[in-house]
Structures are given as structure tokens and as C-alpha cells.
Amino acid sequence: MPHTHSHSDTADAAQDEHARRERRKDARPGELLAAALDLFVEKGFAATRVEEVAHRAGVSKGTLFLYFPSKEELFKAVVRENISGRFAEWNEEFERFDGSTPAMLQYCLNSWWDRIGATKASGIPKLMMSEAQNFPELAAFYQHEVMRPGTALIERILQRGVARGEFRPMNYKYGVFMVLAPLLFLAMSKHSLGACCDNLASLVPEEYLATHFETLISGFGASPAPGTTAMEPTNP
Amino acid sequence: MPHTHSHSDTADAAQDEHARRERRKDARPGELLAAALDLFVEKGFAATRVEEVAHRAGVSKGTLFLYFPSKEELFKAVVRENISGRFAEWNEEFERFDGSTPAMLQYCLNSWWDRIGATKASGIPKLMMSEAQNFPELAAFYQHEVMRPGTALIERILQRGVARGEFRPMNYKYGVFMVLAPLLFLAMSKHSLGACCDNLASLVPEEYLATHFETLISGFGASPAPGTTAMEPTNP
């Protein structure tokens, strides 16, 4: 039944078209956001030309401004898409978590790796470090949308640990950065110095994170705190 | 003897000239390099205008190009000039150190702060991180002159601790970065996000380093390894 078929074909095509158009409003920005993330991370915010972003996304410069009113808004959208949009879900997970606090901390490190560190989003902290001074509005945005919720999340974990007697009392304000700094360092090593420092480039993230966790819980000291799931240290 | 005289005059003038030029080649670039360091650290490479560098150094834009053929060369000179080559001296100090390894580690953190963290040199890591992609040759230089000797120094401390039974066995390659990451993070926070993140800006370096040391030695765990909680600074 060629007619029916052809009709069906046409209908299918029309449906396809419709679906494609529907998706477009999401899809085009998606490609643009991906291209922007790549380029921003690689070259920095200022050094990235919007035309290049558009080109990499396969559209023209004008099209980019159809979806994002300015370069800065494009950047914010990149951050929202890749980081701040996920804090809600993340917070919920920790609300529901009912294991020990060390396990919670370990889960935190691992899920950071899975969702940020192992993805392109890991380039954003480096980006912010580089550009914060020159684009105060972006820095404020990042502070509000990423730093604040991120440090709050970690602080809550630490407080839980102390409240349950699993962690020693501490000054949370500083403790937070003991957790955070090695994570950010890992992210940065991937996107800047790592490109040319072999000892950074050869880091195995899983081992790095395991070492980070162990150190956080027990330190380097000779008698590790009892009850910790010790990961066997491996000497290379 | 007019000839002789004139010749002598000329010779004197030439010598004067030469001396002045010698001095200049050191003096003028010195001011320019200092100004450039400040501005590159503060604003990044791209956002720093050569005119501003020249102005801060008290010379004209034209003069800057008399000493550095391009902005890129100026940048390279800035980084090279400010990369500390003091690892030999530092190494010696640690050779002679005869206290406990935790004390040695603490001394390491403190002297890093005194000699790098608290000085302008603390801006170099941020600079390298931001621009490593754009100046790979410089990154290699940094890797060779700073990262390698720096991590080697830390690794030796850790090895000493393990050898003496003060530290638990560990994978040194990763342990090194547990020491290093929070230091670099502190340096970077001073020069980038700190400008707009209040919780970063309000960090007190001494407390930050103390927390870092405690965490390194004992971790967050509830039962700290005995004998390591003391915070007495030890002089080598």
C-alpha cells in the first residue's frame, strides 16, 4: 500500500519535524552550552570569542544571541546547567542518608567525582578562579549559586559527624576547606597544570580520592582512628 | 690635543652611557616586572593592559616595548623572575632538621607561608593555573622548577615519617598532594575568589594552616592519634 505508506511516511516526517522543532529550543542551547563550557574552560571567559562558541555548536553568531542575551548570561547558564542546578538533588540525598558520617563523607567525595570531577564541569572552578577578579558579577553569581551551597553542604556533614561523636570538635569554617581544597585541586590539575605536569596528569582519581578520604578521617598519624574502613595504602 | 680630548670625551660619554644602560637594563625592567607581576596576578594576562603596567612602573608605554618585545615576553619574564629557585636551600634545612616528622611537616607549612604564601610569589600559582594552557613552554618551566622539587621535598618528609614509624604507610605520590592542595588553595583564594567570596576572604591564614596541620596528622576522626595534637611551633 504505497499510498498509505507514503502518507504514513509524510505523517512520520511531520511528526519528526514537530518533535525536532520541539526539541530545538532545548537542543540548540544544549549544544551551545556544551561548546561554551569547552571553550571557556580551555581559554578562559575573556579569551573565548562568542563567534567561536557559535561555530563549534554549528550555528552562527546571531543564533547564539537568540538564546542567550549576552556572553555573561551564557556563562551563567553554563554554570547553572553543570553545577548549581544539581544542589537540590544533592542536598536531598544527604537528607535521606542514614549511614555513618564517614561513609557519608566518602559518598560525598565519590559523588562529587562522578557528577563534577569526572565531567567537563570540573573545568568551571578553574574558570572562576581565573576570571573572578575581572568579572565581579560572575564571581558574585558563582559565590551565591555554587560556593555557598557547596560549603554549606559540606559543613552540614561535618556538623553531623561531630554531633554523633564520629568526628572530633572542629572549627567548621576551616574544616570545610580541608575537604574542598583537594577536590578543587584535582579538578584544576585536570584543566591547567595537568596538561604539562606529568605527575599531575598521571594521577588516578579514584586513588587520589581514597587517599584524600583516609587522610581526612585518620590523618597521616601512625595509629588510625579505629573503625574506619581502611583502604589499603599501596606503595607504588 | 683636541683629538685625544674629543676621543677621551667620547669614550667617557660612551662609558657613562654604557654604565647607565647597564643599570637601566636592570633597574627599569625591575620596576616593570614588579608592576607586571602585581597586575598579571590581580587581573590575569589578557585583562592586564601594557599601558597600565608601564604607568605603574613610572614609564611610558613605548619604554616598555623597549625592554620587552611583546606582552607575551613580558609575561614570561615575570613568571621566570618570580619562580623561586630556593629549593636547594630549603632542602638543606630539612636535611639538618632533627625534630619529629610531624614537627617537620608543621615547619614546612609555616615556612611555605612565610616565604611564599604571605609574599607576592603566592600569585604565581594562580597565574600558572590560569595561563598554563596559553603558555605551555612556561608551564613546563614551572613544572620543572617548582612542582617537581616541591613535591619531592614533601615526599621526602612523608618518607621520613613512615620510616620513623611516625606516619602510617601511604602512597606517597598521592599523599604529597594532600599536603600541597590546601596550601595552593589558600594562595589562590587570596588572589581570585577571595575578592568576592566572603567566607574565603575572611580566612585567617594561621588558623587555616593550623587546621590543615591537625587534619593532616590526625584527620577528623574522633580519637586523634596520641601525641600529635600539640600545636607548638618547632624551630629547626
Add this chain to the structure above:
Amino acid sequence: MPHTHSHSDTADAAQDEHARRERRKDARPGELLAAALDLFVEKGFAATRVEEVAHRAGVSKGTLFLYFPSKEELFKAVVRENISGRFAEWNEEFERFDGSTPAMLQYCLNSWWDRIGATKASGIPKLMMSEAQNFPELAAFYQHEVMRPGTALIERILQRGVARGEFRPMNYKYGVFMVLAPLLFLAMSKHSLGACCDNLASLVPEEYLATHFETLISGFGASPAPGTTAMEPTNP
């Protein structure tokens, strides 16, 4: 009889279509022209965006280009559409007028206000003035359709006044503009500087026209010509 039916259907549809198109060609451009007049007068040719015209007319940008091949053609159509061709009717009124010539002049001012000054048409002079250089063909059209008949009409009034001994002899060519200039100035002040010059924005047209009339008849001089100070509006 599917064929006939279908044909009939098609014919009906075509007729419907045709009718709709007919209506459209009048209706749609009408709304577009009205919107365009508003915006061109308010913002000038260059600063008016076709998208805004289309939006104000309730259609899409694409539709506008369906009716007008370019922004320039739209502009020309706007001006042509709004250039009053009512001078014949106006002339007749003045032919039949049988009051004094000052009263006739006063009626002229007032009816200019009623029919032009107070309406959207008052924007056309501003538009012509702003864009005459860029649209010489349009300026010629305006000159032919408006300036010439308008000045001729005023000149005839002045000639009547002189002929009847009500006005002093004068050089009509220049006298005409003494009547016209303050009218056009009033129109322009409404559409340009008035927006920001308070002393222009606060002008009350009726008082402005009254002052204009008095000045035309008697001047500023201390002893006004007798019998002309009365401001009674006269109906033709």
C-alpha cells in the same frame, strides 16, 4: 462526483482565499502602516525595528516582509499614506469664507491644529525633516503634495488681507513662513524635543496658537493695530 466536488471545493476555497487575501491586503497593511507611523515618528527611521512594528500590528516579522519588500518601502508607504490630500476641500472652505481676513487666518490656524496638529499626522513633518536627506524621492513627493499647496493656501489668505486693506503690503513669499514656521515648530516640539525639554512639553497648544495669532496680527509692538485684538473664534 468527487472531481466536481473537489473542484467546487477548490473553487470555493480559492474564492474564500481570494476574498481573505483581498481583505488582508487592506487590513493587514493598514495595521502595519499605523504601527509603523507611530514608531517612525517616535523613534525615527533608523531606530525603529521592523520587529517592533510587526509586533505592534499583531503579526510576525515575516508577515511584514510579505507586504513590504523592505524597511525602506514600508517607510515610503507610511509617509505616502499619511500625507494629507485634503487641500482641495480646505481650499473650498476658504473660498466660501466671508469673514474678515484676520478671522480667516485665525480659522486657518485653528483648523490646522484640529486636523493636523492634534492628530497623528503632526508626526509627518518631523519625519520628513529627519529623513528628507535619505529619501529625496519622498521629499519631492512631500514638497509637491504638502508644502506647495499648503504655502499656496496661506499665500492666498495673505493676499486677500492686503487686497482688502486689512494687512499691510508684504512680500508674500516670506510672509507665508511667518505663519507656517510656528505651526511646524509646535508639531515638531510635540514629537521630538518636547520629550525632554520641559518648557516645550508644557506648552498649551491653544495658548500657543492664540499668541501666534496675536503676534501675527499686531506684533509685539506697544500699540496694537486697532480692532484686531479680539480672539473670538469665527466659524466659516
Add this chain to the structure above:
Amino acid sequence: MPHTHSHSDTADAAQDEHARRERRKDARPGELLAAALDLFVEKGFAATRVEEVAHRAGVSKGTLFLYFPSKEELFKAVVRENISGRFAEWNEEFERFDGSTPAMLQYCLNSWWDRIGATKASGIPKLMMSEAQNFPELAAFYQHEVMRPGTALIERILQRGVARGEFRPMNYKYGVFMVLAPLLFLAMSKHSLGACCDNLASLVPEEYLATHFETLISGFGASPAPGTTAMEPTNP
């Protein structure tokens, strides 16, 4: 004495050079201001490209921005140079004026013509009319620097006339525009419609102003106010 001569020549050249450089800071902006006035008047503010201004002044785009920080500031400088800068001098002249007020008014019209109307500055009012809506800041500037002092100056003349019994009492707010409107109309006729309207283009400014003055003093009325220096009306 060729040597002496050549030396002298060199000295002359050096002096010339020095003088030329001295002048440059004034001269270059002068050429730019002239070019800008021409183009702004001819094409409007928005439609004039700064590159074109620079090119007409014989310099590059960059050079223009060396002297004027933005296109808007260039415009303001044009207005200051050509109009508002002259009000001080103008005001003084009228302070010192000791003839009759009609003579003063006549002098006002004539000096407006000499200093504004007959010069390129006559294009500025048209410019402002065209652009006021789109550049509110420029409009405010013009209102503050030109309209306010200009109308104040005229108003003072009218007040003087009334105070001395030379003019009839009047509402100054409106009277001012009876003086101003025909002047501005004359200026505009030169720069927009005049380009294509022959009856505007053929106006002889001196006769136009004479007619304006007569009409202002005596009106069209049959019995001119006594004591006015009547200019014989000429019928073409």
C-alpha cells in the same frame, strides 16, 4: 655660510615641529569636530559612523577615540564648540546693549544668523530634533546647554521691552517661541527639506529675517506700530 644656514634650518624645523605638535592637541580635535558636525547634520547621529568621521578628518578610528571617549561625547563637544560655548559672550553683549529694545531684538536675529544660521552650526537644531527621542542624555544636554540659555536670553529681551513700554504685555513663555520658531525653521529649511523644496531653498535669509523682525514688531495688521524702523516690504 651653508653650515650656519643648515643649522638655522634645522633649528627652524625643530621649532616648526614643536609648534606643530603644540597645535596638534587643538588642531586634531578641530578637524574631527568639523567632520563630525558635517556628518551628524547630514546623516543624523545614529547613522553617522565614527570611522567615517575619523576618515573625513584624515585620521584613523583609533585616533578619534584618543580625543573623545565616546561618540556621545564627540557630539557634546560639537555642540559646545558651535553653540553653547558662545552664550557667555552673547549674554554680555546684551547686558551692554543700550539701544531700543526693538533694535536689540533685531540685533539678536541678525547675530543669530551670523553666528549660527549662516554657519554649519545651523544643522544642530535639526540634528537634535531628529535624535532627541533616541538619545535622552544628549537631549538633556542640549536642553541644559542650549535651549535653556537660549530661551532665557530671548525672554530677557522681551521683558526689557515690556518694562520699557516698548512691547505690549505678553505671556513670555509663549512669546519666546514666536521669536525662536522662525529662526529654527530657517535653519532647518537649509538642512533638510530645503534640499528638495525649491521655495525653501530659494529663501534669501536677510529678507526672511527682515520679514520676521517686522512681523514680530508690528504684525501683519494694516497700521504698523508707530516709531518702528520700517523696512520697506518688497513685493516680488
Add this chain to the structure above:
DNA sequence: CATGAATGAGTGTTCATTCAT
């Protein structure tokens, strides 16, 4: 040697116009 006026390529952003659906 030192200057700073001059340059012009490069950037973010706008908007008339096109065209596939």
C-alpha cells in the same frame, strides 16, 4: 634612550532579511 600620538585588527552585540515549514 624615551616618549606618546597614531594605528587597525579584533570583540560583543544588533537587526534587516531570508526561508523552511
Add this chain to the structure above:
DNA sequence: CATGAATGAACACTCATTCAT
């Protein structure tokens, strides 16, 4: 016929670099 997504030319403004003095 109507739409609106896509385009790309155009423009104000910046800044590294040059060079005549």
C-alpha cells in the same frame, strides 16, 4: 498565507604595537 528560527553584515569601542621626534 504566516511564522519565527537562522543568518551575517555592520558598528562602537579597545588595546597591543609602531615610529617619528
